[in-house]
Amino acid sequence: MRLATLRHHGRTHAARRDGDSYVLLPHTDVGTLLKDPDWRRLAERDTGARVPVSEVDYATLVPHPNKIICLGLNYASHIREMGRDTPEYPTLFAKYDGALVGARDDIVLPAVSERVDWEAELGFVVGRTARHVHRDEASHHVAGYTIVNDVTARDWQRRTREFLSGKTFESTTPVGPELVTADELDADDARPDLEIRCEVDGEVMQRSRTADLLFGVADILSYVSDIITLHPGDLIATGTPGGVGDGRDPQVYLKPGQVLRTVVEGLGELRNTCVAEPT
Numbered sequence: 001m002r003l004a005t006l007r008h009h010g011r012t013h014a015a016r017r018d019g020d021s022y023v024l025l026p027h028t029d030v031g032t033l034l035k036d037p038d039w040r041r042l043a044e045r046d047t048g049a050r051v052p053v054s055e056v057d058y059a060t061l062v063p064h065p066n067k068i069i070c071l072g073l074n075y076a077s078h079i080r081e082m083g084r085d086t087p088e089y090p091t092l093f094a095k096y097d098g099a100l101v102g103a104r105d106d107i108v109l110p111a112v113s114e115r116v117d118w119e120a121e122l123g124f125v126v127g128r129t130a131r132h133v134h135r136d137e138a139s140h141h142v143a144g145y146t147i148v149n150d151v152t153a154r155d156w157q158r159r160t161r162e163f164l165s166g167k168t169f170e171s172t173t174p175v176g177p178e179l180v181t182a183d184e185l186d187a188d189d190a191r192p193d194l195e196i197r198c199e200v201d202g203e204v205m206q207r208s209r210t211a212d213l214l215f216g217v218a219d220i221l222s223y224v225s226d227i228i229t230l231h232p233g234d235l236i237a238t239g240t241p242g243g244v245g246d247g248r249d250p251q252v253y254l255k256p257g258q259v260l261r262t263v264v265e266g267l268g269e270l271r272n273t274c275v276a277e278p279t
Helices: 030-034 039-045 076-081 135-141 217-227
Strands: 002-008 011-018 021-024 050-052 068-072 091-095 107-109 120-126 142-149 173-180 195-200 203-209 235-237 259-264 268-276
Touching (some): 011 039, 120 195, 120 217, 135 217, 142 235
Parallel strands (some): 068 235
Antiparallel strands (some): 011 021, 021 050, 120 235, 195 203
8 A cells, every 4th residue: 555645725635546646535644544543444445536646746744743763874884984883772863843844845955054965764654553562573563664865964963962953954854755555565574675766966876775774674663662652653764875975075965956866666756856945
């Protein structure tokens, strides 16, 4: 199953992909749908107006998750380019929902930053409440997979030892276009092996495979569930591979007018234009 949150006639709707169109569902967004324990059956059963794929306006996939949890330093290639030691445990940080935008929305480059960078990531969304979940059971708590670009203001990230300030500027983090359930992918639920790629104005900056994650999906969900209860609709971004602008020589950062394209095999793509923040 493929689900999305669409803007339609001034409102948002959860929607189910059906060939070359989406069927609107009686829920305001995918996050609201997932709060029903019977969400899968409801999404398969419910029928509403149809919107052609060619005409859709994607909102961010889960507009108001209870938690947005992100991983840093989770690919060996990225660890090397950033000059960091391989972590023994997952490196976690958070975002707030004001950072989230849709799959085709503009990315707003913060006026106070001169070093805004890209980070293509596999994301997943929690589908069942999870607390102290063993990694062997973790896949049962994953609703599906999506694409995230953890756009980062590197100068603000490095103001302190904590990542948060560089990671959650408003309207910087595209998520979507769809939530794709595991049965749609020919991949291992615990550690999907999918190509991940990021392009800036058509130039490939990052290319890797999600099988190269240091901590896989099951590891992450199990670890986080030992810290805090995960709820349906929570969004987790699994980290980025090598090829970020900050790790290049010379360093390269995003500029207004550039188009950032983020692709994960089987999940679709994000395509976002960078714009300057109005001052």
